[in-house]
Amino acid sequence: xxxxxxxxxxxxxxxxxxxxxxxxxxxxxxxxxxxxxxxxxxxxxxxxxxxxxxxxxxxxxxxxxxxxxxxxxxxxxxxxxxxxxxxxxxxxxxxxxxxxxxxxxxxxxxxxxxxxxxxxxxxxxxxxxxxxxxxxxxxxxxxxxxxxxxxxxxxxxxxxxxxxxxxxxxxxxxxxxxxxxxxxxxxxxxxxxxxxxxxxxxxxxxxxxxxxxxxxxxxxxxxxxxxxxxxxxxxxxxxxxxxxxxxxxxxxxxxxxxxxxxxxxxxxxxxxxxxxxxxxxxxxxxxxxxxxxxxxxxxxxxxxxxxxxxxxxxxxxxxxxxxxxxxxxxxxxxxxxxxxxxxxxxxxxxxxxxxxxxxxxxxxxxxxxxxxxxxxxxxxxx
Numbered sequence: 001x002x003x004x005x006x007x008x009x010x011x012x013x014x015x016x017x018x019x020x021x022x023x024x025x026x027x028x029x030x031x032x033x034x035x036x037x038x039x040x041x042x043x044x045x046x047x048x049x050x051x052x053x054x055x056x057x058x059x060x061x062x063x064x065x066x067x068x069x070x071x072x073x074x075x076x077x078x079x080x081x082x083x084x085x086x087x088x089x090x091x092x093x094x095x096x097x098x099x100x101x102x103x104x105x106x107x108x109x110x111x112x113x114x115x116x117x118x119x120x121x122x123x124x125x126x127x128x129x130x131x132x133x134x135x136x137x138x139x140x141x142x143x144x145x146x147x148x149x150x151x152x153x154x155x156x157x158x159x160x161x162x163x164x165x166x167x168x169x170x171x172x173x174x175x176x177x178x179x180x181x182x183x184x185x186x187x188x189x190x191x192x193x194x195x196x197x198x199x200x201x202x203x204x205x206x207x208x209x210x211x212x213x214x215x216x217x218x219x220x221x222x223x224x225x226x227x228x229x230x231x232x233x234x235x236x237x238x239x240x241x242x243x244x245x246x247x248x249x250x251x252x253x254x255x256x257x258x259x260x261x262x263x264x265x266x267x268x269x270x271x272x273x274x275x276x277x278x279x280x281x282x283x284x285x286x287x288x289x290x291x292x293x294x295x296x297x298x299x300x301x302x303x304x305x306x307x308x309x310x311x312x313x314x315x316x317x318x319x320x321x322x323x324x325x326x327x328x329x330x331x332x333x334x335x336x337x338x339x340x341x342x343x344x345x346x347x348x349x350x351x352x353x354x355x356x357x358x359x360x361x362x363x364x365x366x367x368x369x370x371x372x373x374x375x376x377x378x379x380x381x382x
Contacts, residue, residue, distance in 0.1 A: 008126040008135065012184065016123055017142030019177055020116045023083070024146030026090050026170045027055040027113045029154045030106065031351075032235050032249060033163050040163075041099035046359075049232045049351045051106045056228070056348035058110025063341040067114045068199040070333030075122050076182050079115055083178035086112035087171045094167030116143055117340055121332050122185070124325055130271055132326070137267025137318045144260040144314050151231070151253025159247070199334065207338055210327050216320040217339045219283070219376040221346025226286055226369040227313045228350035230293070231256070233358055233365050234302060242299055255303045259310025266315035267322065275319045279380045282315035287373035294366025312373075316380070317343070 030037055034048035043050070062082075069078055089108035096102035120139050127135045157166045194202065207213065238244040238252060262282070269278045289305040289312070324339045325332045357365045 008123055013123065013135065013138055015180075015184065016119050017139050017145075019181060020119055020139055020142035021146035021149065022170070022173060022177060023086065023113055023116050024143050025150040025153065026086060026167070026174065027059065027106075027110050028052065028147050028150035029163070029166050029170070030055070031231055032151045032154050032253065033158055033166075034232070035236070035239075036158060036163055037102070041102065043099055046355050048236075049354050051103060052228070052232060053348050053351045054103055054106045055110030055113070056344050056351060058107040059113050060110075060341040060344050060348070062111035062114035063117065063337040063344070064203065065200065066111070067117055067337040067340075068203065068334045069196065070118050070121060071331060072194070072196075072199060074187060075118060076185050076187065078118055079185070080178050080182050082112045082115040082118070083174055083181070086115065087175040087178070090167045090171030090174060094164045094171065114337075117336055118333070120321070121325065121336055124322075125329075125332070126186075129326070133267035133270035133275075133318065133322045134264060135267070136322050136325075137264040140314070140318055140321065141260045141263035144263060144310065145257060147231075148253060148256040148260065148310060151256070152250035155247070155250035155253070202331070203334055203338060206328075206331060206334055210335070213324055213327060213335060213339060215379055216324055217342035219379045220317055220320050220339070220343035222372040222376040223283060223286055223313045223316055223346075224343045225346035225350035226290065226372050227309055228347040229354050229357070229365055229369055230289075230305065230309050232351045232354035234306070236355075236358060237297075237302065238299070241297065244299075252299075252303065252306070256306040256310040258307050259312075259314055262311035262315045263318050266318045270319045270322055275323070276380070279316045279319045280377060282312035282319075283373055283377040283380055285309075285312035287370050287377060290366050290368070290370030290373055292366070293369060309369075316376070 030051035034051065037043075037051060038045070038048045066082065086109060089105045089112060093102055093105035093109065096105055120136060120143075123135055123139050124132050154163070154166055157163075157169075234252075235249060238249060244252070266278050266282070269275070285308045289308040292301050293305050321336065321339065324335050327335055353368070354365065357368060
């Protein structure tokens with residue numbers, strides 16, 4: 001991928017990390033407010049996780065149908081288009097007159113959030129190989145911060161102005177962000193590649209050709225399924241079993257933010273040859289958290305799980321994404337799309353399973369999480 005000679009400075013890196021946080025947060029505002037939103041539209045209790053699930057499904061569709069264009073189109077053109085869609089969809093969610101319109105908007109919000117992956121691939125292409133892990137770690141730390149900060153921000157704004165204002169304001173911010181990024185990003189035109197149909201048709205051969213891609217993607221799907229299961233389940237657990245209100249829930253969400261610090265550290269360790277032990281340690285931390293979640297129902301244990309699950313999943317993700325994008329530089333966007341789409345399918349399944357597992361028995365979410373993380377650990381250890 002050819003780009004301008006301008007290097008990726010620290011201020012630009014931080015701006016891109018902030019952009020990832022802002023874009024990703026829009027897909028996750030419904031996570032802590034699932035019950036409130038469902039009640040406002042008259043949806044049943046089992047549908048509280050549906051907005052996040054649809055956002056993740058939309059994200060997967062965007063990754064498979066839109067993100068591959070990053071191997072053909074100039075980066076700012078793709079980013080501007082996807083951010084414009086995100087701004088319209090977020091505003092539409094905020095003014096939705098009924099549940100059908102809101103859920104359709106959630107699907108579109110998720111689809112447009114593929115802008116963050118275009119940013120990650122672009123940032124990785126602007127640095128040398130020995131800095132790639134650290135750079136990817138910094139950018140994806142912003143992504144995780146967006147997911148986790150969506151929790152306290154959503155609760156606080158909901159108390160002050162209602163959940164609808166949250167989506168409308170984010171839509172305005174995303175529109176402004178599109179203009180800023182178009183002005184500050186250097187041009188980056190990939191080599192002339194195949195047309196759109198050929199790009200999409202190449203996804204399956206790429207999946208079959210790279211066993212490392214399949215292994216990394218499936219392991220991360222298991223781990224992100226645990227992450228989504230935990231963060232969709234825990235608001236209900238804290239409210240119903242421990243009597244915590246909106247402010248306490250917002251503060252609880254900040255615990256997971258500390259896990260974002262694992263991203264740059266994991267990337268730094270990977271750049272220095274410690275990728276495998278770091279990934280194994282991260283997946284085992286997630287497994288241990290699942291066991292603790294199942295055995296001990298306390299706020300303190302849930303706080304420890306929030307930190308360890310966030311840190312472990314993020315560490316494994318940075319290392320796997322770094323490895324996947326290095327498999328073929330000319331197909332980096334498509335390889336990354338396949339990897340992220342697979343791992344978000346796991347997230348969608350985790351979100352959708354939260355309510356049924358909680359209704360069956362209080363220990364089931366933790367046991368399922370421990371089993372999924374242990375299976376990922378076994379695969380990552382090979």
